[in-house]
Amino acid sequence: MARAKDGTIHYAGAEGGWGSMRGMALVAGAERPSADALKTLAKQNKPGGMMCTSCAWTKPAKPHMFEFCENGAKATLWDLTTRRATPEFFAQHTLTELRGWSDHDLEQAGRLTNPMRYDRATDKYLPCTWDEAYRAIGKKLRGYNPKSTIFYASGKASLETSYAWALFARLYGHNNLPDSSNMCHETTSVALKSTIGAPVGTCVLEDFEHCDAIFFFGQNTGTNSPRFIHTLTAARKRGAKIVTFNPIREKGLLEFRNPQSLQMVTGGKTEISHQYYQLKPGSDISAMLGIAKHVLAEEDRRGGVIDRAFIAEHTHGFEEFAEKVRSTSWETIEAETGLPRADLIAAAEVYIQAESAIGIWGMGLTQHVGGYDNVAGVVNLMLLRGNIGRLGAGVSPVRGHSNVQGQRTVGISEKPELVPLDQLSEQYGFQPPRDEGYTTVTGCEAIAKGEINAFLGLGGNFLRAVPDHRVMEKAWTGMGLTVQIATKLNRGHLFCGETAYLLPTLVRSERDVRDGMPQVVTMEDSLSCIHGSIGEAKPASPHLQPELAIVAGIAKAALDPNPNVPWEAWSNDYALVRDAIEATYPDKFKDFNQRLFTPGGFFKGNSARDRNWKTESGKAEFTVPSHLNATGFADADGVYRLMTLRSNDQFNTTVYGYSDRLRGIEGKRDVLLISPREMERAGLKEGQRVALVGDDSDGVDRVVEGLEVLPFNLPEGCVAGYYPELNPLIALGHHDGASKTPAAKSVPVRIRA
Incomplete structure (x- = not known):
């Protein structure tokens, strides 16, 4: 742990380098992975190999020698552990006892080996057969x-x-298909759909080779998508400027030491961000208005700054947006962001001087009550200078889970208007439901009210990932049926309905052989490219079933036979499923089976990239933000804006270890990060134990106790701590208004000493 002059803790090294090597070695030592792990890593993210189960960053056509990052390697080592959670393990532990274990220790029990059913009389999981x-x-x-x-x-x-999961739901009779996008990037999908007519980013990898500037908002590349740093490093070396807005100075956007270069020997490093601005959480709307304000002022002064021809031909709503920008004072913008006018003008000058610019964001924009305005704000900036729909320019949200974007592409959506239901009806001879289904938030609300009879989970750790843990855990056991398809034990598996099953599945890196033929699976990355993936590692147990076979097994038992839906054939030959996907989505998946291992993946297309705006007006939409910050609550004495974070040793709810190296925090997760100035104001001392108390006005008591105070470089008026441990402080009703994405990046809290 290093110390800055003001006493705050930080990491003195660069992202990457020997620190990354040590991080991978620690996980390898803990997991004792199988001999197949090194073979898998050698081919990971390469054509003909296994596509990483960590982030969704794209896979280049010409990969590096090692096309995996620290967190990608950790995910593979974690999957290919030699630890096993066998029926004997479950015979030794009640679920009540296991609830006292940490998230890390639960998953360290190892890979699940057998299908299990919950026995309420003994409070234990007991083995059962698949049938x-x-x-x-x-x-x-x-x-x-x-x-x-x-x-x-x-x-x-x-x-x-x-595809099979979504079809099963609709054949069964509902659109209740929430997914992990609801918890993180649904705001992106909603905002982009309404502003540019396409729900995903417009960039491909080639754009990063031609852009002159990249603007980052609320995305932590070093922890969430480290392979992206190679792309950023190349851009910086050829002269592109990177401007970052983030309340925390994250190492991955400050400097990088490439583990695959001489920098490992020389100690050299590459500066990533040309400018880095620590704004108040939720104030990105005002920061973007500030940039636009200077852009329009320069247009008024000398002309030729904005792309008037593009605006006239391709956009709608410019005058209303320009009026909002001009009528918002610099004093207001400075007060909202905590940044001086000169900083925002400097950022705007980079934008003005760039021929082509890309806007990047992550959950630092989407997980706010005003998240829609955040994302729409990036679109506004790019539209000002025609930076959507041409080489080297565009909007590019960075997604988390490795196929979360692809799931939406093939029909996992609670919104029926996003799914070709007429085509499904013709293809499979049934009438799909047309009513809107549950999102994560509305689904949780319905569970809390006792309105849900069954929850089936295709992977993940839903109960641990959602807001209001204690409310949800209490309500969870009231359901009649809970089914979890999983690879490892997690906290969500310890709360069971009246009937409950825990069904173990293969991981992506394991051999999936059906009727003697190795099977290929596919996924879509953040840049809308489709990749084939094939696993070669020995399965952790002979009793495991592939996910597709499990879905087919449940569907056959729950549905009447349909001659148009060959569940058995699909579960034994995935190429047949890809033929079905191509029939449903011919524009995106033409010649699907012939293009599985296209180097760099094959691009599914993007209408907005072609400047075909599938919006209500037929043009790209400028929008006027309804608020100047996205927090959704007013500042008050003693109320802080809480940001929940992932550590460097974590992917979503999976905690690999207790080293948040890139923030200088080791061996602990029960921490409260706060600036020295705020510590002094609150009368707090380093190492003191405090509680955080939720400040929502809905009458629910929310508190997390035993947090250790650590001085950290943060803007005033905010604090930070780890997800999912601080999720109990987030109210179900605290979410983006348009997408219902939980607002985990600006939660109103008070500190109780």
């Missing part, structure tokens, strides 16, 4: 109103499994 599980689950589902059930999907499931 028994399928029959019991199918029987329960046949007795429920389909609309009282939820089929959740995490972002790892392949395109083939996701």
